[in-house]
Amino acid sequence: MRFSTSPATYVIASLLAFSPFSSALRMIESSSLTPCQANSSFSATLFNVLFTPDNKTLFFNIVGVSSITGNVTAELLVIAYGYQALKEELNPCALGWQGLCPMNTGQIRLESNIPISDDVLQKVPGITYTIPDLDGKVQVFIKDANTGVSVACVEAELSNGKTVNQKGVGWATAVIAGLGLIASAITSGLGHSNTAAHIAANALSLFGYFQGQALMGMTAVPLPPIVASWTQNFQWSMGIIRIGFLQSIATWYQRATGGTPSSVLSDLATTSVSVQKRSLDVLNKLYMRAYHQLHGLTGRATGAPATGTAAVTVIHGIKRVGFTAGIELTNIFLTGYAFFVIFTVFVILVVVIFKLVCEGLVRAGRLKGDKFQDFRNGWTTVLKGILFRIVLISFTQMVVLCFWELTVRDSGAEVVLAIFTIFTMLCILVWASSKVIRLARRSIAMHKNPAYILYSDPVSLNKWGFLYVQYKATAYYFVVPVLCYLLAKGMFVALSQGSAVVQAIALVILDAVLLIVVCIIRPYMDKKTNAFNIAICIVNFISAVFLLIFTDIFNQPAIVTGIIGIIFFLLNVVFSFVLLLMVLISSIIAMFSKNPDTRYQPMRDDRGSFIKSQSQLTTELDALGATARGEEKAGYRNAKAARIEDDDDSWSSGSLERQQQQQQQQQQNRGANAPRGPSDLSVPTYPNDSGALHGPPSYRDSPSGTSSPAPGGRAASVRSDRFRTQGPTTTTTTTGPSPWQRGAGYEH
Template sequence: MRSFLRAPLAVLAMLGMTASPVAAEKMLLSNSLNICQENSSFQASLFNVVYTPANNSASVTVEATSTVAGQVKFDIEASAYGYTFLRTTLDPCELKIQGLCPMVSDKLSFGFNVPVGDEAAANIPGIAYQVPDLDASIRVRINLTSTGESIACVEADISNGKTVNLVGVKWATAVIAGLALVSSAVINGLGHSNTAAHVAANSLSLFSFFQSQAIIGLTGVRLPPIVAAWTEDFQWSMGIIRVGFIQTIATWYQRATGGTPSTIFDSLSTVSVEVQKRSLQVARVGLYLAKRTVEKLPTTGLTLFKRGNITNGSGSYVVFGIQRVAFEAGIESTNLFLTGLIFFWLFGLFTAGAVVAFKGFLELLAKRRLIKADRFEDFRNGWVTVLKGILFRVCLIGFPQMVILCLWEFTQRDSAAEVLLAVVFFFGLLFTLCYGAFKVIRLARRSIAMHRNPAFILYSDPQALNKWGFLYVQFRASAYYFIIPILFYTLIKGMFVALAQHSGVTQAISLIIIEAGLLIAGSVLRPWMDKSTNSINIAISAVNFINAIFLFIFTNVIDVPQLVVGVVGVVLFVLNAVMALVLLLMVIISTILNLIRKNPDARYQFMSDDRASFMKSQSQLNATTELDALAATARGDKLGYKGGFDNESVESSDIRKNNEASASYSISATESQNSFYPGGHAPNAAIPLFPPAQRGASPLRESVVNPQASGASLAQQRTHTASPASGHRSQHNASPWQRGAGYDH
């Protein structure tokens, strides 16, 4: 009989949720006990159990409060991934535990070791020791022996010490993403703009995918353990990184500005932390008891439990959503906003310092003649503008992070100064990116009005390209506007994640709608620069949409079997792990090939918008050649080309003259072309100014190779291209002018 009663304790030892990723010894453990019944008469504020099959013993430590007096029995039910594999009954009198036989109405504090026999250990499935982030739990109902009435219900989660939340994965993903962004800047400095655009676009797509994984963990949905652990691997992309001295600074700042820091990590020896999991019934009961408990607490009793944080009926600390991520990262919830803000600042400062140091290093090498004088010449001459563009790119990368953390801080109000910082950074970043998007649209519309092609000014002006190019280079020229839907998507998604923490169902439904909208828009418009980039981003959008559906399943509002919820959690992990691996390998291989090739631009076809025809270095623009004069005339610049189309100092009269000159040139060109087409109507012309002889070629590019080409020879090329001998394009074929503008996507 005694060996039979040890079986439940062996299962009871399979409780827990925190784990060591390098646990060498087999074990099953638990650190918390959750309530699964209203009006529970047994409440545990501390519960630690560790079972080690090597020595067949279980160590139990409990601090609880009981309002029951009398003989009781425990009905025990253990399950894994929703499948119940053990049901049994335990009589505490058989174990002779003081305070439980009979149960007394008092505060209970006890700890003991229980030997577990081989027969009891055999009831535990072997897979329980191998699967990382085991999704298993045990439920104990306390029934009166005399009447059989259930007076209490508690539930604990099981862990085996293995997890997919690994430090190595965090470092690997962060280093690869960072090196890819740096390599794109280096490749661009070497003059391979086409390659740099592809590398930068792929790097941003990879980074956005990492952030989308992190956002899954920030939602208030109760995630399966393997999903919650997987999302922890990518929280670094949201600035959620624990560093000891930064936590000290954040705590000091909050106290200095009138806030009250939480002290949950200082209280783990007396208070358990309940990380809400997938059980909807347990969650509802816990929230009900938490609300009732908090209403009864005095205001001074909330030092440990800050606004937005709650305790359940047993006094355990309840964390979910953003607070869950902070707890798993070892960060006090009241320090989370400042932690993310500090790392955003450090990222920007480190990037700016690296650019300045690289500029100084190049000048030193050039002074000592260790590199050619024209090496990185464009960067050395316009490094200030390049630095501005890089910092704007940092703002774009950190926008999802700051939207969520700033809006969440509005609900927490850790201190008045922190709320002020949240206001400044939220609206500051939003205004900066919206202003940049407005400038891009203004430049593109001016280019369309003057040259009938948005790519001309966007890519021919080095100042605009280096400063605002981060907003549009990843898109084709005719889809320059797509940055606005991307910013709106990020803002709305961040608002639901930050402001709807207490309603996982609301978050899941809203994310389904938001992700579906982006997936449909991307699939229909295909706005990115080429087919491969479109495929990558559409695939990422599809995975994000599937993840949103999985989140809705995790809420369990449709009452699916718990086994289905557990299986879906494993599927989500496998799907996203495969996607992350594919993106990482793609970025690594592509970056390495681009760095070792002498001419990496040969790996990529020229963009359909013919942007390479318009890109000219600053040194080329300063050269006074016949080609510059011809290009100035084509642009309508009376006094020649002057960099900086977005310069606000341009006089309105000069702009009007340029527009008149451009319009005059367009009319004369149209009249000369009308004679070659039936009905006297030429096709809708889109810049390049002269239609290319073949796809990917441009007379402007040919003129760079042969600077001796005169305006007359170029005119002959234009006449020859438009001559009847060259044949008329069919009615349904895309015009070469439209192909050059990127409208064939």
């Protein structure tokens, strides 16, 4: 029976044939042989088969263990994407296969080059040699020559040497994601806070999308080969990266702490390892499930079946990811943990070195004194904020690895390390989130706008801003549901490795809930950022639905699963390319443009009105902005007066006397540099005629009646007839809402 050549198959094959995974050499190979029948009387400890149609030869090297005696025949089946592409009856005696005519109990070794006829070559479809990560296998049924009863069955996964799992893809995605974070840090240091916030938000969302792809590869769902290979490209985001000496250190640490390292990679010559993929028929799936339960092959250690045949290890989920990356199964946790520590130390060294370099260049006169001034004056606070950001970025990775370590328990010390790490990270993020919520609520109570306190204090912004700058001011709390989503998703992946259906259903529900919430609330800073993240949520939800289909819960035909696997790959590869291109272009423009903020509209929550003034603003506008925030122009120079992050020492929660003293001190410090007239009255809070406190007055208008841009980028005009003096106390009458009550969430 020939392989089906439907129009859809030709379209998919044509798209993939022009991919960079194609090569001139055509071949089909296999290096793993597993039983496919209950009570199979033959298994292989070594299995290497290479078929080269251009040379018309089939080379094989097989070492197996048999409990069969007598003459046998073999039936060869080649199955691709659920369809039987080839069926041949083989007579070992007629072919001269020594060891199979007749078969004897004990070890059998076969090594030969067999010429293949043109008739057989024509039965293999051409797309078999071009599609990367071929979803095919060959089954061999060994039958008694006299009775025709099958006494053994073995199967091997087929590969044509082409795969979408490429190191270049992993490097490209990692470099571009890192470039976005670096560009954000540089533009922030240069004073372009709006650009930095946009690039950072998109880069973090891109990194989260990569981690979502990696999580799908870590599930226990039997994935089509092309899906498993594609998700393997993003395992770097989970710290699954092989380095030789690091593996040696991990093995030594495990032995030193009472653990027993696995030896799957070192025993490949004597142990057949089957990387779990999508099963192509129901009978095989039922058998493999019974086989695992009978012999305990889903555990970490390899073991021989009770029949005395060779050892077979079937791996899936997180083990499959580690094995494909060349990492021993017992070293997966320590490998991911080590890269988390290495990355953290590396970032600390980069920040310290950058601080020293900047100071050296300023003293040498090669860098202007106002460049990276905020960073140089408060670099320790910036470093704290960066470390908090690392905790947030690595949260998904450590949730999966730490909770998974609790189930496999490589060693006592590693279990303790996992518990300490995950609960420390949870405490840090819970504390930071609660801090942001308290600051925002205090700002709403006093100023009717959460953006006032969240963005007016540079210490709070640098330390806690990683949790809320990507959201609009009224959605400051949205980091809490996001963290809950990441925690639940990671725990299902880590703790449900024995149930693929549970994992798939959980991911569908979680991604659907997140998509609905994001579409309704639209919590991100502007329309473009919302569209960016909604698109990611949509693709993640579709991918989760595909993942559920891969579990065969709907009992769909095998060809449907194979085609959906290719669609999964095409959808995500195109979407990843678009996201990478957007982040790359934004990062390049931000680093080489003189004023990248012109590409982005001011935030509707007026955060720009509260962020510390930059040196490029005019003296009058700078004084207005500084007075409105209650801070000095120098920023960190008067950090104690501007500090509102501490609960016990902040003018937002202090007494009226403290606030009045600060106002007087600020007016004295401004002196002659501050503009005279009604603009001096724009202070955070001040008493009216009745002695009650109310919010700061509007600074839309100037005495001259001419319009000028406000610090937040809004047009401002002042009309002198709206100001009146009553004795020694001057008050102002304004029309329209205060700028502290403008922005997203306050228009209606």
